[in-house]
Amino acid sequence: MKRKQNIESRISVFNLVGLAILAFCYIGALYNVYRIKGSGVVGGKKIIRLAHWQLELGIRDAISELARDFEAQNPGVEIVQIPITERAYAQWVTTQLIGRTAPDLIELGMFNIVDYCGRYFMPLGEVLRKPNPYNADNPELKNVPWMDTFSDGLSGTYIPELLDYYGVGFSRFTIRLxxxxxxxxxxxxxxxxxxxxxxxxxxxxxxxxxxxxxxxxxxxxxxxxxxxxxAMSKYLPFLRxxxxxxxxxxxxxxxxxxxxxxxxxxxxxxxxxxxxxxxxxxxxxxxxxxxxxxxxxxxxxxxxxxxxxxxxxxxxxxxxxxxxxxxxxxxxxxxxxxxxxxxxxxxxxxxxxxxxxxINDQPAGDAVLEVDGAAASTSRDVAEAFAKAAEGGRKVELLIERDGARHRVKISPRKAATLWESAGIELADISDGGGAARPVVVDVDELSPAHAAGVRKRMRFDVGxxxxxxxxxxxxxxxxFVGNVKEMSGTGFSFGVVKFSDNPGLALKFLQFATTVRNNERLNERAQWIPSVKGAKPIKMLEPFEPNEEGCWGWLNFVQSGGRTAMVEGQLYWPFISGETSTEEYLRKLDEQLPEATATDYDNYVTNYIEKTPDKNYLRSIWLAKFAFARDDAARREASLKLPAAWENYLLFKNAYPKHLVNMGPLIEARPDTAFSRDFFKTYDAFATKRKE
Amino acid sequence: MAAIASSMLLLCFVSASAADSFEDMAARAWSEYSFKEIDKAQRLFSEAGKMARTKREKCESLAGLAFCLQFGKRNNVSRDDYRRAVSIYDEALSLLDKTDDLRPFFLSMKAEALMHLSKLSPQESESQELLGKAAGLWRILDDEYGADVFRQDSLLTRAAHASDDFKDENSLKAHAALKDYVAGLDKKDGAKNDRLLASVMCSQVAEHSFLNGDFDATVEYLKAYCEFGPTSFPMKADAYFRIARIAELKTNDRKTAVEFYRRFYSECNANEKSFFAKTRAEELSGEKIGSGGGR
CATH class of the missing domain: 3.40.190 (D-Maltodextrin-Binding Protein; domain 2)
Known part of the structure; x- marks a missing residue:
């Protein structure tokens, strides 16, 4: 009985200790969250945190370099970069925003931009319409609104649903081969x-x-x-x-x-x-x-x-x-x-x-320095030495350089017309790093004497x-052929300022600092991307990425993004493109399946506009109230800008149904006598009947 | 232990975020309203109403409460919500005299609520009666507040809700009222507030005209839209392009087409259609165009 009491008493003590540890950790965590959230000041420094998903080479270094320059000009400020993997980015940002522990600056993308910007990010229109103070010493840009210093005027970061600009982009992107x-x-x-x-x-x-x-x-x-x-190798593979x-x-x-x-x-x-x-x-x-x-x-x-x-x-x-x-x-x-x-x-x-x-991190290939003690300066020297050795039935000794170290290898060549057939290697005269060209092994036959002797081929190559x-x-x-495609030189790698940032002014200042001609050029030079600011030049390597200024736009796409048509067409397109089905078969299946899916998507398209209309009216009500009850001139000015935009956005949705009546009404009456029309209306009518019920 | 600690922290948060003036409370209420946190906004507007010291403050809190009912529930606004909103607007209007600048706002909002209420009314007679009341308020706005922003807002509301059938007489009348309003304005000068919603009126008239097949009027009002000032850069680009295309393909107005293709190319240079605009302007005018300088 006493023993049992002792055991119970020990369990009880352990429980208390466990609870105490748990409570300690919990309070610590709460304190930590409160500390970070509370002031944005850690260790006496104002911290600006910046999150992005660009794990490509050079990006983090480019931002770090820029951050150090900014810190040097702003003592007591530290920029902390938070790179997050692409796969986890949306989830991470969502958690941070909901928990109100989000960084001050967040790269826009991967998440629902419209919803998130409206809720969690600062509208930037007003500040973008004023000159960037960091351009004060640039005679060409000092009086230009900040937004107009970007190659696309930041038009891509304007969100019509929210009537404002929400991001500042650091780079531009195009696609090439x-x-x-x-x-x-x-x-x-x-x-x-x-x-x-x-x-x-x-x-x-x-x-x-x-x-x-x-x-x-x-x-x-x-x-x-x-x-x-x-005969035995059939049963004993190692004998093959x-x-x-x-x-x-x-x-x-x-x-x-x-x-x-x-x-x-x-x-x-x-x-x-x-x-x-x-x-x-x-x-x-x-x-x-x-x-x-x-x-x-x-x-x-x-x-x-x-x-x-x-x-x-x-x-x-x-x-x-x-x-x-x-x-x-x-x-x-x-x-x-x-x-x-x-x-x-x-x-x-x-x-x-x-x-x-x-590509450049891959092996440079064995460079042949000497053949049988004599210096080899060209591939031809090496090939001749091999031919002679093969003729004499003797081995060739090579002095090779690999990753800065020198090795000697001996190869027994066969009598053959080419070096490839004789020793199983292919050489090319290559100059790495601007020095004189020298014979380098660019290919090795995997069952050749050279491979057996340990010769390794070049894996890196020139990229065009x-x-x-x-x-x-x-x-x-x-x-x-209609023409080349005109490329939108829209800015990307855009950052938004989080509404509940403790230092929104500083965060904005960093964006302004990063988007002067000089800083944007330097950032992108390091990142090896195309600058977004007018006048900032890309590095030579990126010149082929300069956007095409001349050409057409848009393509005949029969699907509604995210809709049933996209799903159906996707299911048919991949077997088609992979060669499983012919063009005729693919088109026949589109004829069979897409009218029904198109009717579904069309119904959703119109319904979606109708259902979202009150939401747009709600947005109008916000600016109407802000206009009516503005406390100062700045608030009134902002409301004066936003109220018309809110109205226009609302009408875009409100007019969708009248537009449907004007355009679709006659067709609903007339029912064109086509196979598409018959299949389309079969589904469309079913929706209409269901709605009536 | 943990519970006590967290409660204390929570208390700190709560006490730190408590508002101590009407301005703060109203600002928080509008902030919640803009975040679509309607219940919270409603509660805060009620609190703000208790803290209101002036007529204007009282009206602001009442407007907030009414907006939560009239707009806050978006797709689920009931007849009762509209009725309550109307009575709140009445309460606000009872505080205001004829010279008060908030009066047109409340008249316009009350009329709008009555119009929606009439649409939800199951009986035709009641519906007509409510619509008549709304029309009465709109008449006051038309007669007494000619160029007021809230009258402009109400003109747009009337046009947007007149009828889903753009060929319907009510819709034609409501859009004609927009045309009348715009016709009386000086596009460049004049009071800024008189023109606040003029560009929207023009774009709405243009859309209405386009869907009724009147392409001349479409171009005319899209041009007026550009003169009053488009609401954003993408909207300006869209208007320029449509004017040029309609002028080229429908109204055979080569001069306007060239002018707006040119403007599109020079002012919206980063747009994907800018090269096309340049090509069309060159083909239609027979003149070469230099590089575009705008965005």
Whole structure:
């Protein structure tokens, strides 16, 4: 009994200790949150925290450098950078914003911008309409509103629903094709970038042929090796003669992400003209409702020849993609290119520095310094020495340099016409870092004497960047070509100031500091991105990313983003693009499935406008009240700007139903006699009946 | 222990955030209102009402309470909500005399609430009676507050809610009233507040005209919209482009088309359509255009 009491007493003490630890931690955590939240001052310094998801190379260093300069000018201020991985970013930001522990500056994106900006971020319109104080010593910009110092006037950060600007962007981005110059030169005979679509496909074809030839050699070799195998090797694999691995080289590294870059670009080049033809309200855009009307009236079909051409073009592209491109992600496609397993890849300027750094971090290849004690200055010297040694039936001793260290290797060459056949290596005269060119091993046969001797090939390569080649003059697609695509030079890498920041003034000051011509140029020079401020120049490497100023916009897209049409079309598009279904089959299935989905989306489209109208009126009420009860001139001025904008936004939604009546009313009455119309109205009527009930 | 500590901290937060003046309380109430925290806003507006010292403060708290009912529930505003809002507006109006600058605001809001109430009314006679009351208030606004911002607001409200059928007589009348209002304004000078909602009126008339197939009027009012001052840069770009396209393709007004393609190219240079605008202007005018200087 006493023993039992002792045990109970010990448990009780342990419980109390546990509870005390828990309580201590809890209070500590609360205090910590309170301390951070309370003042934004830690250790006597005002802390400005800045969160973003840009883990690409150089970005963090670029921001750190800028932050140190800002801190030097603002003693007692510290900028703390919080890089968050892309996958967790939205969740992390949401948690921080709801918990009111969010950083002062947050990169805008990955989350619902409209909802979050309205709730948690400061509108910046007023301050953006005044000059940036850091431009005071710039005669050209000192009197220019801050927003007008950006290449796009920050129009991309204006949120119509919220009637204000919410972000300040540091960089601009465009999309290009990257290519492995060494591989393309080897396969196509020249490292000049293709300028037309014809040339691009020709290069792809040559890369494919080069790869096929290498694999044919490997297969032949492996078959010869198989012929040498004895009967027992069937049961005992280690007795088998060695085989070579397949040679992996695809013309274009791709994934769904890359397709999502290729498709709108090339579709726009071929179908932008149709977009203008179908635009009814003359704003230059075919909105979803305009597209539905065109489909119902038979002004456009899925079989539209421009659409079919753009589908065929993408299918032509996909022939040169890596197998299974739909099931790999963007990163894997990037790795394939960086590792030399693909000759080309498409991506944005945001990936340029990462690609180049990763490529340059790979082995430079063994440089041959001496052959049998004699200095080797060219590949030809080495090849001749090998030929002589093979003739004499003796070994060759090489002095090679690898990562700064020197090694000696001995290779027994075979008698053969080329160095590749004789020793299993390929050399090229390469100058790394501007020095004199020297023979470097650029390829090694995996079952060669050189490989056995430990010779290692060069993995890094020269990268070229070029704009999407145009289908102008192409025998098939040329006649549909409308023009190149005009690239919106909109700013990205935009930061918003959090409403409950303890130091919003300082946070804003940092944004102003970061967007002077000089600082924006320096930031982007380090980040290797394109500056967003007018007059700030990109680095030489990024010149190919300069936006196209001339061209068309928009493409014939039959789906409503996020809707049922997008889901249905997505299900059909991937088997089509991967070659599982033909163009005819894909179009036939669109005819079968898309009218119903289009009716669903159209109904949602109109309903969505109707349902959101009171919300827009609510926004109007806010500014109406602010106008009526403004306490000072500044508040009245702001309300004077926002009230008309709120009204306009409200009317945009309020007019949606009258617009529907005007446009769709006659068609609901007339019921055009087309297959699309019949299938469309079957679903549309069902919705209408359901609503009446 | 933990509970005590957290309670103490909570108390600190609460006491630190307590408002001690009408201004603070009203500011917090409007802030919650703008965050769509209607229950909190309602509570704070009631508190503010108790702290109000002046007629204006009392009216502000009453407006807040009425707005929570009339706009706060967005898609779920009931007849009772509108009725309560109307009686709150009445209370505010009873505090104000004819010269008070808040009177047109409350008249306009009350009329709007009555109009919505009439739409929810199950009986035609009651509906007409409520609409008649609203019309009576609008008449006061029209007669006594010609250029007041809240009269402008009410003109837009009447046009937006006249009818979903833009060809309907009520809709045509309400939009004609917008045209009348705009016609009497000086586009460049004149009192700023007189023109506060003029650009919106013009864009609404333009949309109404476009949907009724009147392309000349569409261009005319989009031009007027640009003169009164578009509400944002994207809206300006949109208006320029539409004027140019409609003038080129519908009204065959080459001069206007060239002018607005040119303006689009020079003022909206970063826009995706700017090169197209330049090309069209050059083709229509037969003249080469230099590089665009704007955004």
């Amino acid at each position: 990257f290519y492995n110059k060494d591989l393309v030169a080897k396969a196509a005979g020249s490292d000049r970038p293709p300028r037309t679509l014809d040339e691009l496909f020709a290069v792809c074809q040559k890369v494919r042929e080069y790869s096929d030839a290498r694999n044919a050699e490997i297969r032949k070799f492996n078959e010869e090796q198989a012929g040498k195998d004895g 003669s060695p085989r070579k691995s397949p040679f992996v080289l695809d013309p274009i590294a791709s994934s769904r992400y890359q397709v999502s870059l290729f498709r709108p670009r090339y579709s726009s080049m071929l179908t932008a003209g149709r977009v203008l033809e179908l635009d009814r309200n003359f704003d230059g855009i075919t909105s979803f409702d305009e597209l539905v009307l065109a489909l119902l009236e038979g002004d456009v079909k899925y079989q539209d020849e421009h659409n079919v051409a753009s589908l065929e073009l993408m299918k032509e592209f996909s022939k040169y993609f890596n197998p299974g491109f739909m099931s790999i992600d963007r990163m894997d496609a990037g790795f394939a290119f960086v590792q030399g397993k693909a000759a080309m890849i498409t991506s944005g300027s945001w990936d340029a520095s990462s690609f180049i750094k990763k 960047i070029f704009d999407f080649p145009l289908p102008k003059g192409h025998p098939v697609f040329g006649k549909y």
